[in-house]
Amino acid sequence: YALAISNFDDPEKPLRFRFGFLGSSDVHTARPGTGYKEYDRFHMADFQLPLKPITAPEDSPPPPARSLPFDRVPAPSMFSDDGLVDDRVGAFYQTGGLIAIHAPGRTRDDIWSALQRRQVYGTSGPRTLLWFDLLNAPGRSSAAPMGSEVQMQGNPLFEVRAVGSFRQLPGCPDYATRGLPAGRLQRLCRGECYNPAEERKRITRIEVVRIRPQAHAGEAVAPLIEDPWRVFECDGGPDGCAVRFSDEAFSAAGRDTLYYVRAIEEPSLAVNGALLDCQYDAAGNCVGINPRPASREDDRLAPIEERAWSSPIFVDFAAP
Numbered sequence: 001y002a003l004a005i006s007n008f009d010d011p012e013k014p015l016r017f018r019f020g021f022l023g024s025s026d027v028h029t030a031r032p033g034t035g036y037k038e039y040d041r042f043h044m045a046d047f048q049l050p051l052k053p054i055t056a057p058e059d060s061p062p063p064p065a066r067s068l069p070f071d072r073v074p075a076p077s078m079f080s081d082d083g084l085v086d087d088r089v090g091a092f093y094q095t096g097g098l099i100a101i102h103a104p105g106r107t108r109d110d111i112w113s114a115l116q117r118r119q120v121y122g123t124s125g126p127r128t129l130l131w132f133d134l135l136n137a138p139g140r141s142s143a144a145p146m147g148s149e150v151q152m153q154g155n156p157l158f159e160v161r162a163v164g165s166f167r168q169l170p171g172c173p174d175y176a177t178r179g180l181p182a183g184r185l186q187r188l189c190r191g192e193c194y195n196p197a198e199e200r201k202r203i204t205r206i207e208v209v210r211i212r213p214q215a216h217a218g219e220a221v222a223p224l225i226e227d228p229w230r231v232f233e234c235d236g237g238p239d240g241c242a243v244r245f246s247d248e249a250f251s252a253a254g255r256d257t258l259y260y261v262r263a264i265e266e267p268s269l270a271v272n273g274a275l276l277d278c279q280y281d282a283a284g285n286c287v288g289i290n291p292r293p294a295s296r297e298d299d300r301l302a303p304i305e306e307r308a309w310s311s312p313i314f315v316d317f318a319a320p
Contacts, residue, residue, distance in 0.1 A: 003258060003312065004224045006214040016213050020115070020147050020311035021260070023097030023122025035095040035125015035306075036194040037168050041271040041299045043190055045093040087291040091276045091300060098123045100130070100308070102145060118147025123308040125270075126165030126201070129240070132261050132310040133159050146260070146311040151318040155250045160232075162203045162263035162308065163240030166196030202236035204305070206243050207262040211312075215255050228262075236266070250315065260312040264305050273302030 007015035025032060025046050034044045100121050103114040114120060121130050133143035136157045137150045143159070144150050172185055172193035185191050210229035214221065234241035241263070250257055277290035292298060 001221060001225065003211050004213055004221050008214075008217040011217075014214075018118075018149070018312075018314055020118030020120045021122045021309045022099045022120060023124065023309070024099065025096030032096055033098055033125075035097060035123075036127070037192050038095060038268075038270045038273075038301060039192055039299060040190045040296075041090075041093065041095075042296055044095050045271050046096065087294050087300075088276070090294055091272050091291065094270065094272050095125050097125055098127065100127075102131070118311045119145050121146065121308055121310045123165075124304075124306045126265065126306045126308075128165045128263060128265060128306070128308040129161075129163040130261075130263050130308045130310055131159075131161040132313065134313050134315065135159055135244070144313065146313060149314045149316065151316045153251060153318050153320060155246050155248055156259075156313075156315050157244065157246045158208075158259065158313070159242065159244045160206050160208075160261050160263070160310075161240065161242045162206060162234075164201035164203050164265050165306070167199050167201060169195040169197050171195060200238065200240075201268065201306075202238075202266040203234045203241040203263055204236060204266050205234055205264045206232040206241060207264065208232075208245065209260050209262070210247070210257060211259075212253070212255055212257050229259075250317070254317050254319070256314070256316045258312040258314045261310045263308045263310075265307065267303040267305055269301040270304045270306070272300045273304040274300065277302075 002017045003019075005016070009015070025034070031044075031046075037044070100123060101111060101114040102119040103110040121132075123130075132146040134148060134150060134156055135143050136152075136154065137144040137148070138152050138154075150156075170192070172189075172191065173195050176185060176193045176195075180188075182191070185193065207228040208230040210226045212224045214224065230245055232241075232243040232245070234243075247257065247259070277292075278286040279288040279290075281287045292300065
């Protein structure tokens with residue numbers, strides 16, 4: 001929606017959002033990159049709430065009275081009887097996402113410059129590899145990568161390449177156990193490090209989103225967002241998935257358009273993958289939930305499709 005709207009205070013130069021996509025954690029506990037393995041949800045997911053209820057001392061004064069602009073119904077306790085975060089809240093905490101960049105090196109300047117160029121993508125946690133390029137950008141000797149802004153009259157031709165993340169082995173690799181004592185590894189990651197196997201997860205499909213920003217004030221936004229616009233099924237081979245596609249309607253439509261892609265991995269178990277295990281009726285309405293008792297032994301694992309989102313490529317129509 002943000003990418004589809006325009007500000008027409010100056011009709012000759014409408015203002016639009018143009019940003020790249022990142023992946024990160026959900027709250028503020030400063031634990032990035034915890035999505036490499038799905039385990040121990042109270043440690044690896046984004047639980048920032050205390051594990052025991054906090055109560056004020058019996059002799060503490062009551063809080064000062066204040067007027068509220070509307071009636072407020074007190075929220076139920078977030079904690080179960082044993083002091084753990086109640087699953088009506090805790091079922092929505094997942095392991096953190098990742099920010100990935102395309103850069104020539106790993107220096108601070110290389111990384112920061114890639115972020116500024118929007119040559120960046122987000123994942124739901126795994127280290128999925130993703131490239132998204134415009135192959136026929138005018139005046140360029142090479143492809144225009146994700147995040148680019150291009151002006152052209154002809155129909156754009158794109159290429160997407162995606163490779164699934166490595167499957168994980170239990171425990172920690174030798175270099176981790178040689179470099180840190182067992183107690184330190186247990187405190188950092190419960191003894192389960194990033195420990196890739198030789199095999200990667202399969203990429204099952206590529207989804208393309210097309211958005212045409214508003215061309216005039218008052219233009220309805222919903223029809224401008226096509227999500228997904230195209231879907232390409234992948235063969236699931238070990239080398240990942242590569243597809244090419246063109247927007248045959250771009251030149252005839254004669255309007256600015258942006259595109260981004262999603263690379264979808266095969267289903268795998270994830271912490272809180274089913275959230276509250278909603279049960280649906282024939283009409284698709286949630287008619288029941290399963291808030292299991294909060295437990296450190298229950299990671300509420302359920303299959304999800306991990307994914308990566310590219311930053312958009314912004315293709316402006318260059319009028320003859």
